[in-house]
Amino acid sequence: MAVIEARGLSIDYRIGKVWQNAIRDVALRIEPLQIHGLVGESGSGKSTLGLALMRYLASNARIKQGEILFEGHDLVPLSDVDMRQIWGHSISLVPQDPLSALNPAFTIGEQMAEVTRLHRGFSQSEAWQHATEMLRQVKIADPEQVLKRYPHQLSGGMQQRVMIAMALSTEPRLLILDEPTTALDVTTQAVILDLFRELILTHKAAALYVSHDLGTVAQLCDYVTVLYGGEIMESAPVEALYTQPRHPYTYGLLASLPSAAHGQNTRLHTIPGVAPSLAERSHACVFADRCPIAIDKCFTEKPPLETTTDGRTIRCWRWEDIANGEAQLEQQQEINTESAPPRATYVLRAQGIRKYFGNRTFLDRLLRRKTSYVHAVDNASLRVRGRSTLGLVGESGSGKTTLARAIVALEPADTGEIELCEVPISLRLHERKRQTLRDLQMVFQNPNDTLNPYQTIGQALARTIRRLSEGRLNRQEIEQRVINLLQSVRLTPEYMTRYPHELSGGEKQRIAIARAFAMNPALVVADEPTSSLDVSVQAVVLNLLKDLRAQHGVSYLFISHDLEVISYLADWIVVMYLGEIVEEGTNEQVYNVPSHPYTEALLSAIPLPDPTLRRQRIRLDGDIPSARDVPKGCRFHTRCPRKIGDICEREAPPLQDAGDGHLIRCHIPVDELVQLQQTEPERQSHG
Known part of the structure; x- marks a missing residue:
């Protein structure tokens, strides 16, 4: 018997006075001990379906039709009182944001x-003892002390472990995991994913894992369902779905993923158009408008959800044509023939950049205490060649964003030297010349922070051009420049009259990129510009950045926590840890041996979007230390899996040259690192 099963499930949301259909005719089963992945773009209905399975919907939502069978019993007709008993004993939720779910008081x-006292009848001492044991199970050191802390005193990874421990405290039969690792660094995410599988098997539970991250789903799940427009497109065992997708949407998602395997001059597969809103969803095939192999029937008739001979379910009129090879889904990868190799000259040289943040309170001044400093960036140096991309990577708190903001002078560096196009420039923004502002632009992580909601797109772009051109362009020339900018980021002139709220996330980010190119910059600093985008939209933006680099000869300083994005886009990679650069080299050098032990851990933590592949796993203990109390010696020694002794704690490591400019800051000799790190991903059966 399935732990949970949805049959013909449809869910509506009331928007104004109209009921809009969000989930249509969904059929889904989760078997005992199974981890079932649910994937799809933003707005596909993943979270709605996940919460619906536990009958936990918003006040403006209703179950229009269908059954939700939990261990054979229908949850739909149950009262809220009955459901509270089930939520307490049988079904638990691990949310995306643990801080919003934990009570700060x-x-x-x-x-x-409180959870075990209410739902399992434990005494106070029994409940406290059980809580201690659960924290040990989720690998939290010193659980007795953690129990005494408040949520804000824990890191994001620790908060998420607490939520997992709390969810498992009642021994549920079903866990709903709603994007539980989205906000975590790749190293912390890897530890959490290991915990999920271990604990779900230990507690003999089943789980629904909701995620947009195809890599984590491939590594964690046994079975996967792909959702689009509130409908199931395809469901299959994880290996079958990833190696032989039968639905055009599934194929499009997987083919959009960036990796080093694509090569520097190839384009990513893209899915045209955007996902439909609730009001725009077709009553025929919901994916037809974006499908590369759609036929007339797809626009007029709704395909049924069919079960195939290999056990998968699929909703597509052409799945048999795909299976037998009559319908070709592969998109021809276009070689960017205009792309030129990096020039020898450096567009940016930053030398000895240091940025500390002081934090001296009124009480500190009154008691004449010494100022406490956050060592955000310490003696960092980097160079960016013309017509090239430098990728800057590291965990949260590594200092990569602070270094980028120091370069553009949004956070002026305390010390250091910066040259732009071989001309020294000031560390202070107000002392920089207008030409410097034209040559050095920035694209931020969240385009909403840079777009005025009261200005049209045309007004926003025109204002930037007007200010940077210093009156040299008339109104007609500015308008033509705006049109050219929109066309360069694959948007039509009609977007000039639109406001930011009328645009999708990907369109907003393209506008932000267009504004950065308003006056043909020499260097664009891009701070996590694709981190909030769906994989299909991310592919469009990454292709666009490559095209603009080829057309305009621009260089990028690209900051990201996603090493697969960096591997696809960057020529040169710099790795930061706790304010210090620990490794730099070409793309090929950094992604192969030897590498700094920190880089090695980052690479091993990447969730590969192939369920048949496994990397040798290196898991880092603990969180990145506070930049207010930087460890002596090697800054990484408190977490390093290759620590060789007291020297790591006493002495700062040397910067070793591994050859051809590949620099590694480590006490371990390069030859020894090569011997230690000679490992390859291994292929094995999933589960």
């Missing part, structure tokens, strides 16, 4: 003890 121990 109570300690971790008080909140965990």
Whole structure:
């Protein structure tokens, strides 16, 4: 018997006075001990379906039709009182944001003890003892002390572990995991994913894992369902779905993923158009408008959800044509023939950049205490060649964004030297010349932070051009420049009259990129510009950045926590840890041996979007230390899996040259690193 099963499930949301259909005719089963992945773009209905399976919907939502069978019993007709018993004993939720789910007014121990006292009848001492044991199970060191802390005193990874421990405290039969690793660094995410599989098997539970990250789903799940427009497109065992997708949408998602294997001059597969809103969803095939192999029937008739001979379910009129090879889904990868190799000259040289943040309170001044400094960036140097991309990577708190903001003078560096196009420039923004502002532009992570909601797109772009051109362009010339900019980022002139709220996330980011190119810059600093985008939209933006580099000869300083994006886009890679550069080299050098132990851990933590591949796993213990209290010696020694002794704690490591400019800051000799790191991903059966 399935732990949970949805049959013909449809869900509506009331928007104004109209009921809009969000989930249509969904059929889904989760078997005992199974981890079932649910994937799709933003707006596809993943979270709605996940919450619906536990009958936990918003006040403006209703179950229009269908059944939700939990261990054979239909949850749909149950009262809220009955459902509270099930939520307490049988079904638990691990949300995306643990801080919003934890009560800031109570300690971790008080909140965990309350769960087992209410739902399992434990005494206070029993509840406290059980909470201690659960924290040990989720690999939290010193659980007795953690129980006494408040949520804000824990890191994001620790908060998420507490949520997992709390969810498992009642021994549920079903866990709903709603994007639980989205906000975590790749190293922390790897540890959490290991915990999920281990604990779900230990507690003999089943799980629904909701995610947009195809890599984590491939590595964690046994079975996968692909959702689009509120409908199931395809469901299959994880290996079958990833190696032989039968639906055009599934194929499009997988083919959009960037990796080093694509090569520097190839384009990513893209899915044209955008996902439909609730009001725009077709009553025929919901994916037809974006499908590369759609036929007339797809626009007039709704395909049924069919079960194939290999056990998968699929909703597509042409799945048999895809299976037998009559319908070709592969998109011809276009070689960017205009792309030129990096020039020898450097468009940016930053030398000895240091940025500390002081934090001296009124009480500190009154008691004449010494100022406490956050060592955000310490003596960092980097160079960017013309017509090239430098990728800057590291965990949250590594200092990569602060270094980028120091270069553009949004956070002026305390010390250091910067040259732009071989001309020294000031560390202070107000001292920089107008030409410097034209040559050095920035694209931020969230385009909403840079777009005025009260200005049209045309007005926003025109204002930037007007200010940077210093009156040298008349109104007609500015308008033509705006049109050219929109066309360069694959948007039509009609977008000039639109406001930011009328654009999708990907369109907003393209506008932000267009504004950065308003006056043909020499260097664009891009701070996580694709981190909030769906994989299909991300592919469009990454292709666009490559095209613009080829057309305009621009260089990028590209910041990202996604090493697969960096491997696809960057020529040169710099790795930062706790304010310090620990490794730099070409793309090929950094992604192969030897590498710094920190880089090695980052690479091993990347969730490969192939369920048949496994990397040798290196898991880092603990969180990145506070930049206010930087460890002596090697800054990485507190977490390093290759620590060789006291020298790592006492002495700062030397910067070794591994050859051809490949620099590694480590006490371990390069030859020894090569011997230690000679490993390859291994292929094995999933599960």
